[in-house]
Amino acid sequence: DAGVIQSPRHEVTEMGQEVTLRCKPISGHDYLFWYRQTMMRGLELLIYFNNNVPIDDSGMPEDRFSAKMPNASFSTLKIQPSEPRDSAVYFCASSLESDGGSDYGYTFGSGTRLTVV
Amino acid sequence: QKEVEQNSGPLSVPEGAIASLNCTYSDRVSQSFFWYRQYSGKSPELIMSIYSNGDKEDGRFTAQLNKASQYVSLLIRDSQPSDSATYLCALPTGRRALTFGSGTRLQVQP
Numbered sequence: 001d002a003g004v005i006q007s008p009r010h011e012v013t014e015m016g017q018e019v020t021l022r023c024k025p026i027s028g029h030d031y032l033f034w035y036r037q038t039m040m041r042g043l044e045l046l047i048y049f050n051n052n053v054p055i056d057d058s059g060m061p062e063d064r065f066s067a068k069m070p071n072a073s074f075s076t077l078k079i080q081p082s083e084p085r086d087s088a089v090y091f092c093a094s095s096l097e098s099d100g101g102s103d104y105g106y107t108f109g110s111g112t113r114l115t116v117v
Numbered sequence: 118q119k120e121v122e123q124n125s126g127p128l129s130v131p132e133g134a135i136a137s138l139n140c141t142y143s144d145r146v147s148q149s150f151f152w153y154r155q156y157s158g159k160s161p162e163l164i165m166s167i168y169s170n171g172d173k174e175d176g177r178f179t180a181q182l183n184k185a186s187q188y189v190s191l192l193i194r195d196s197q198p199s200d201s202a203t204y205l206c207a208l209p210t211g212r213r214a215l216t217f218g219s220g221t222r223l224q225v226q227p
Contacts, residue, residue: 031213042219043161043205056211091160097213106215108160 004109006092012115018080021112024073025094033093033106034067034077043091049075082116089113120144121206121218129224136193138221140206143187150182150189151215153205161205161217165191196225 005024013019025032033048047057052069060067064083069075079086093106120143130136140150149168153161167173167180167189179192193200203220210216 033214035217043217045210045214045216048214050212056214095213105163105166106161108162111160 004092004094004107006090006109006112008112009110010113010115012117013082015083015116016081017116018078019082019086019114019116021077021079021090021092021114023075023077023092023109025075025092026096026107027073029094029096029107030072031095031097032069032075033095034075035091035093035108036088037091037111038088046077079114082114084116087114087116121208121216123206123218123221125219126222127224128221129226130196132196132198132225132227134196136196136200136223136225138191138193138204138206138223140189140191140218141187142189142206142208144208145184145187147208149209150180151207152178152180152191153207153217155203155205155220157202193223196223198225198227201225 004026007022011019030051034046035043036046037043044059046059047067048055049069052072065079067077089111091111092109095106122141152165154164155161165175165178165180167182170182170184173180177194181190201224203222205220206218207215
């Protein structure tokens with residue numbers, strides 16, 4: 001398996017533009033997570049899905065952020081309009097709920113480094 | 118809101134020494150804890166998990182959990198320059214989501 005695949009790796013955009021980040025989880029994984037990492041705030045959970053259904057989006061900073069998972073192999077995180085304070089590394093991660101339910105072995109993607117100027 | 122506290126470091130140790138990384142948490146209900154390692158410019162990767170009080174060893178790594186003191190630590194024996202990274206402590210938040218600490222940067226000096 002190729003692991004969790006994120007695209008693009010780097011994105012530079014102007015303030016006010018729409019940004020779409022993409023993620024392909026590991027085949028068969030039933031959980032997908034979107035995290036954001038900055039020096040100031042560390043790694044923050046934005047939203048996560050179970051079997052393509054959003055479970056908790058309380059970490060989404062504001063209405064400018066939205067996420068979808070139309071099928072088990074694809075998810076998007078959209079920011080519209082983007083602002084300089086959205087600059088961060090955005091990670092997607094997936095995991096499989098084992099029978100025991102206690103294995104939190106996330107596999108993270110390589111991340112998308114977003115710069116909003 | 119569950120919180121996880123870590124000293125940001127950097128923690129600098131000489132090669133071959135024991136590195137001790139610490140994490141405190143605010144939620145007394147938490148039953149499991151995780152240590153992730155993140156190299157500069159890379160994504161986090163799971164290195165250890167611990168669910169019960171006491172020690173858990175895996176190679177050069179030992180995780181220690183003290184639920185009464187709400188304290189979890191990671192010991193790295195015989196530290197190597199390749200261990201230089203940021204170490205993130207994490208605990209569960211809801212259904213399989215994790216809350217991460219801000220991480221401790223470890224530097225192993227050759």
